[in-house]
Amino acid sequence: MKYYLTTPIYYVNAAPHLGTAYSTFAADLIKRFKKMEGYDPVVLTTGSDEHSLKVERAAQAADVNPLAYTTKMAAEFISQWAKLGIDYDHFIRTSDPKHHETVRWLFERCKKNGYIYKGSYTGAYCVSDEAYVNDVNPGDPCPTCGNPTETVTEENYFFKLSAFQKPLLELYEKSPEFVKPDHRRNEMIAFVQQGLNDLSITRTNIQWGIPAPVEGHHVFYVWFDALISYMSAVKDDDLWPADLHLIGKDILRFHAVYWPAFLMAADLPLPKKIFAHGWILHEDNKMSKSRGNVVRPGPIVDVVGADALRYFLLREITFGQDGSFSYDALIQRYNADLANGLGNLASRTLTMIHQYRNGVIPDSPGSSDIAEAARRTTEITMDAFCEFNFSRGLETLWSFISVIDKFIVERAPWKLGKDTSDFAQKMLDEVLYSAAEALRILSAWTHPVMPNSARNIWIQLGMTAPIESVTFADLHWGKLPAGQKIGSVAAVFPRVDASAIVKMENLEVQEKARQAELFGAAKAAVSSAVTPEASAAAGGEKISIDDFVKVELRVGQVVSAERVKGADKLLHMKVDIGEEQPRTIVAGIAESYPAEAMLGRKVVIVANLAPRKLRGIESNGMIVAASLEGGKPVLAGFLEDVPVGARLK
């Protein structure tokens, strides 16, 4: 029976970091686990999401065509995955002609079934960026460049998402396994119950995208492109539907709502399961470029190996929840679990077999207590892994390790070795066989999580069949052949000390610089010292002084401020900017600035912004604040005292 699973396809504007590596590690683990369960073939798809205006611009700035640009970026992912030892089968790029064909095919099917219509899309458009701005109301300032947006209407193709409210709710109801974990499923139900709006699925202002098979220039918009790659990758292989889409919680809605709706519209089978995992936090903070706390996997792999990182992430973090990464915690777990635990068990067991039995596995049925412990360990771990509860599964395996360690100490084989009586020698055989057999089972079990280290132990045990071919049927007690000659012993997880952290941190600095150069190739072509983000933030083009003076910035003083009822972020203020009446301004700053703190405060106001109603209150202007990605706004202010009404220019 086949098993087809996918990672998200990764957007090529940023290099792989710990979060993307995490998704991919987990997918790789599940692939190997499913193989052990006996599924065949087990196919894993990953890839790159390459179309967008932003990519088009970045390529332009780098003075290369978009395909050349994204090829370079995709190559970075491919080389990272190689370094991390990811065993994927397909790397699908959305720029692949095969994918273009699939997208158009799916579009035609949806259209034939009556779920596509041409309509007009009205949205906020930023003239200076020449781009539609999503999730912004017309008249709001553009989030990228800050210029006011305009309301523009454009002919677009729409997907009738609204028609799928009921079918989706039925799907969630009938297939409780479709969205996992359960609380995510509940969120999706709540979201769909609120009603669904049709989706605009094409754009006319983008060149770098998949042309829609319609009159005029229309290119498919992100989700009616990226999602379909899961299908494109295996279109000819009879693998659809996917058994699992593994994703991060941030893109759940697209996978759990849009994607099944597209497929239903096209009358195609639905994926079996969408599993949303959590985020990796860096020392309890969300990783983001603007905070500069992004951790990359490469340096960690260079110092402690990919297996150690994989083990850490999957053991430390309950799969599905957010979790925290720190170099410190990594090293601690490495030493405690891998070096002192599994590594040491392998080392002591194999050394004793060399020492007392000339490197030959003794002939003994082993201890029945240990055999029973092994059986229960497999049973519990199997349940945990089947539910993708990897941390629980690993915990179970490690408690088995401690059972063996305890068993060895109780039987004291080093004493038995000195006792030549038959009884003692038979007992010694039993101890050594039990430990070795436990080790064989443990290495097979840990193979999906730590492929290289597990193979290492497997080979040291003298096993000849490739560990990749092991299935759970091979895990029964007693399958370790007596008389087998074991290999030479070498530490699988040498202990590391705090200097490893320094090494990783130093390498991280280098890796950051390397990636910045790679992904910042645009900067050389644009202008001397601007990064791609900065140039994008500046709108990608220069404006004249005339453009600037159109924006009337004035100093104002807050004369009253109160929270807007029913909104977390809104502050309703009256601001004196030297006019007869104070202006009414509603601003989304309440989370960082309580009303009391605003009273009397001098602020910078965009005075000639078109009025806009927010929660029923007409706002006449906007307060200038630094807006950090994912962070709270910080108000602009002055170091010297400035009279109310003064113009900024």
Next chain:
RNA sequence: GCCGGCGUAGCUCACUUGGUUAGAGCGACGGUCUCAUAAUCCGUAGGUAGCAGGUUCGAGUCCUGCCGCCGGCACCA
């Protein structure tokens, strides 16, 4: 603001439907063994189960209120 979740030892978490002195791993401390990677093993310390009430013979477990944290939506950016 609406909906949902969580709050148990220094850290990470467990405790099946309410039932004896609330457990585990890591970390700390003390001891032990010598096969082993200053590893293993044994032991010790450490918890008013967020706070306050209530139901009950009995509550970490059920109910209410409050405090704190998180997620989704709204809203904002």
